[in-house]
Ligand SMILES: Nc1ncnc2c1ncn2[C@@H]1O[C@H](COP(=O)(O)OP(=O)(O)OP(=O)(O)O)[C@@H](O)[C@H]1O
């Protein structure tokens with residue numbers, strides 16, 4: 001225990017004295033978010049977007065309207081959620097249509113629908129629009145956690161192994177397990193602390209409100225970050241080669257970067273893509289973060305995501321300490 | 328006196344090299360034992376096996392007659408031939424970190440004072456000079472007040488003053504009754520510090536004993552050393568043919584061992600009296616004789 005705390009402290013000292021590392025891990029996500037928020041300043045796309053659910057034979061008149069994007073949905077509740085969040089401006093099926101009364105664009109779309117198919121039944125779905133930055137924030141924070149988790153511990157350990165620091169530790173009573181947990185915990189503290197700062201800065205800057213429990217959010221981010229660090233520890237558990245480590249980490253991080261729904265939602269993509277996405281820890285971290293921030297989800301709603309992250313942590317850490325080599 | 332460490336029929340094979348070849352060795356508690364040998368002789372490998380860092384290909388290491396256990400690590404202190412430390416830590420931080428790994432540790436202040444590190448205690452370790460760094464590494468190996476201290480070439484690269492200071496420190500530790508296992512390429516260091524000297528080459532132990540005793544066992548009483556350029560081929564041939572002498576040539580010198588002055592009078596008459604030395608044999612000669620190479624190869 002004494003050794004564990006001392007190692008954590010030493011690692012944190014190391015990190016805090018490495019000024020460039022701190023600056024970078026704080027500034028990077030903030031800059032990206034601000035840049036993206038500016039680039040995507042215009043939250044309203046130029047076209048109206050209408051969802052279609054089920055067979056569309058009787059509503060062809062609606063579908064033939066020009067300058068309207070038609071998006072087909074197989075899952076009704078998913079489509080309704082899109083209306084509530086202003087992702088689409090309205091939804092039609094063969095018998096009825098759904099409109100969000102708080103959306104101005106929805107009002108226009110409703111007039112268009114009624115003009116083409118006056119017999120459809122109306123249902124209202126209310127809900128606030130999700131701003132782009134609100135949607136991106138959890139994703140960017142998750143991505144930052146992924147990069148600092150995966151690469152942060154991996155490189156340090158490989159360097160320590162190559163230069164002989166680990167060999168020096170090996171001849172002390174320190175156990176592999178103690179060493180690994182100290183790396184996990186010290187990195188976890190640093191990443192969470194920076195995440196909280198980034199979060200507070202961005203939320204204040206863009207007046208974003210977290211709908212769900214902040215504690216639940218913290219729990220999720222803790223598990224997500226721990227999962228990333230554990231994977232990093234597993235990859236770095238016995239190699240002496242930076243290059244190898246780098247290659248494997250790239251192989252893991254790039255799919256997560258694009259398939260975890262940080263930048264764009266994966267709905268409508270092929271089944272196998274979704275299958276891969278579901279196996280990536282970042283997907284679960286990200287989905288759970290968004291659910292808590294945007295929809296105010298509770299612990300039960302994101303339970304599956306949390307369990308998945310716990311499983312990743314358990315498996316990776318066991319493998320890491322089982323495979324661990326000091327030299 | 329009790330045996331603290333022993334190995335029997337120890338061998339270690341790397342992919343290409345047999346680094347340790349069927350070595351038997353016992354080390355007595357409180358002994359200071361020095362390993363000498365040319366580069367690649369297997370000194371570091373042997374030390375690492377004794378430290379429990381390397382598992383030998385065959386043979387076992389016994390600590391106080393028993394196989395090494397987890398507990399062994401609490402009892403030993405190690406300074407590797409080369410090592411790195413975690414980045415960005417000061418001398419003091421580093422000592423505190425290593426102290427936390429052990430059940431019992433010496434007070435940091437004691438270590439700092441003992442190894443004369445107080446001037447640099449708040450400096451990060453990579454800003455230290457070579458000698459200061461060496462002292463830090465020694466302090467780290469002493470953190471747990473170990474029973475056995477392993478020092479792999481601790482004074483390589485130090486200036487004469489730093490080396491002398493290092494010797495003082497080692498003498499202090501010896502005085503506390505600790506067992507010290509050291510490797511070195513410096514003869515005077517071995518002669519000064521070590522109760523026992525072991526000369527190794529190609530993974531084998533060539534001889535073992537107190538330096539003075541080894542020298543008297545292996546040499547006639549005196550040595551005549553003649554620079555090679557003073558000797559013509561016929562002269563060398565006639566020297567080699569003389570009785571009561573032992574002749575050995577190195578790249579630069581012809582070394583002639585003799586017991587009585589009258590055996591070499593004939594040679595002295597022939598050779599110009601320039602650059603010739605007559606002296607007692609020392610450890611370096613023994614080393615040359617056994618390994619066939621210069622000490623600081
Ligand atoms: N990890 C390794 N893999 C393969 N060969 C090795 C390894 N370590 C050492 N050797 C070889 O084993 C032999 C003994 O090496 P060792 O380091 O024990 O020598 P040494 O006596 O300490 O030499 P030096 O005085 O140069 O430190 C050498 O031939 C070396 O090349």
Ligand SMILES: [Mg+2]
Pocket residue numbers: 370371372408479
């Ligand atoms: Mg060596």
